[in-house]
Amino acid sequence: MRFLLGAAEAGFFPGIILYLTYWFPRKQRARAVALFMAATAISGVVGAPMSNLLLRLNGVAGVAGWKWLFAGEGLPSVLLGSLVFYVLTDTPEQARWLEEDERVWLIETLTIERAEISDVRAVHLRDVWRNTVLWRMAFVYFAISVGLYSLSLWLPVVLKQLSHASDLRAILLTAVPYLLAAIAMVLIARSSDQKQERKWHLIGPLLGGAAGFALSVVLQSPWMAMSALFLAAAGIWGCFGPFWALPTTMLRGAAAAGGIALINSVGALGGFCGPYLMGRVSDATHSFHAALAVAAGLLLIAAAVSAFFRNH
Secondary structure (H helix, E strand, O other), X not given: OHHHHHHHHOOHHHHHHHHHHOOOOHHHHHHHHHHHHHHHHHHHHHHHHHHHHHHOOOOHHXXXXXXXXXXXXXXXXXXXXXXXXXXXXXOXXXXXXXXXXXXXXXXXXXHHHHHHOOOOOOEOHXXXXXXXXXXXXXXXXXXXXXXXXXXXXXXXXHHHHHHOOOHHHHHHHOHHHHHHHHHHHHHHHHHHHHHOOOHHHHHHHHXXXXXXXXXXXXXXXXXHHHHHHHHHHHHHHHOHHHHHHOHHHOEOHHHHHHHHHHHHHHHHHHHHHHHHHHHHHHHHHOOOHHHHHHHHHHHHHHHHHHOOOOOO
């Protein structure tokens, strides 16, 4: 069932990133991606206490707590998925809710921007698998995903170990880094759009995330170490706006769908490797420090790889 869930949701994220290119001009694209992905951080703020409440329903109506959790957090997705057919409009040409002058301006702006992706810079679908820039982007996204999923799944355990707090308090503490991450994501994306600069707005958060992981290892004070993890969360989530604005400036048409899917697919492997790596390294060393250091190292390598990207 978990495999089927993954197969069903596989097209959602690359589809949304591509969908945003149909609606948002280049100058607003990083903010559009950041606002969309802020939902992942906000869900951490809301989801942690909500999950705790659902688990407390264990035994109610003879249903196990984990089943209440799956139903309570799964049904809203089913309902929202059904609304997509009626709420989301495919393209601006079909948007009756836009004023005529707004629709014309948006269509013309996006058409001009697509034409500006010259044949020299453009990547076609048949070349996606052979394009080294896309594979470098895929590696950077893999490193980001390792850090993101490591934090998402292990943060309550790490915070509990550092703070010696109760399970409930540790869960509530996880809301803080997610809130900071959402704020950082939007602010970094806004700056990236205003300056129309992507590469260094990506490298900065990558270095911040690496510094956060590294400091959490060396700092002796539990509260300082937790603050460092909060910095790591802000850095990781802050990458998304400028990162996803990069491939959309060099891909068009079917190549955009294929290229974004390639980057996302490799990144999804980070979603598997990150938590698995954290668990195995932590078991081997009897400490989370080594695992956090590995995550820091990956983000540093990703920052170095990003230095060779072109600004568009």
